[in-house]
Amino acid sequence: MSKVLVLNGPNLSRLGSREPEIYGTTDWAGLVAAVTERAAKLGLDVDVRQTDSEAELIGWLHESVDAQADVILNPAAFTHYSYAVRDAAAMVTKGGKRLIEVHLSNPHTREEFRHNSVISGVATGVIAGFGIGSYLLALDQLCQ
Numbered sequence: 001m002s003k004v005l006v007l008n009g010p011n012l013s014r015l016g017s018r019e020p021e022i023y024g025t026t027d028w029a030g031l032v033a034a035v036t037e038r039a040a041k042l043g044l045d046v047d048v049r050q051t052d053s054e055a056e057l058i059g060w061l062h063e064s065v066d067a068q069a070d071v072i073l074n075p076a077a078f079t080h081y082s083y084a085v086r087d088a089a090a091m092v093t094k095g096g097k098r099l100i101e102v103h104l105s106n107p108h109t110r111e112e113f114r115h116n117s118v119i120s121g122v123a124t125g126v127i128a129g130f131g132i133g134s135y136l137l138a139l140d141q142l143c144q
């Protein structure tokens with residue numbers, strides 16, 4: 001079974017109550033359940049994690065490199081400014097594995113500071129704006 005780490009950055013544990021008009025009403029447990037269910041149908045072995053810590057997220061990216069696992073990454077606010085997360089993400093793709101950047105919302109329709117992603121330049125691809133569907137589309141793509 002192919003291993004996929006689904007990594008999520010700051011504030012995503014607050015899904016459901018955090019700006020539901022932007023991020024939807026499904027809570028974190030609902031996201032984990034939807035991703036786990038789709039992965040099981042596709043025959044993927046997923047590990048879904050969330051952290052508010054940049055250091056922990058970087059450690060998980062290192063772990064994915066060592067485990068030779070593909071990654072689905074929602075870097076949340078780190079998307080817009082963390083060169084450290086970008087450098088760790090680059091190790092995944094330069095190591096020959098796929099890293100799909102996902103966003104629940106479409107950051108390009110929002111505040112200007114969200115229009116730039118420092119992660120996209122090292123990602124295999126980007127899926128944004130489909131709510132939890134962004135994660136499900138990324139899982140589908142990893143099976144192509």
Ligand code: DQA
Nearest residue numbers: 075076077103104105107114
């Ligand atoms: C987000 C978009 C980011 O701009 C924001 O900081 C988030 C969530 C999204 O999934 O739409 O926390 O990554």
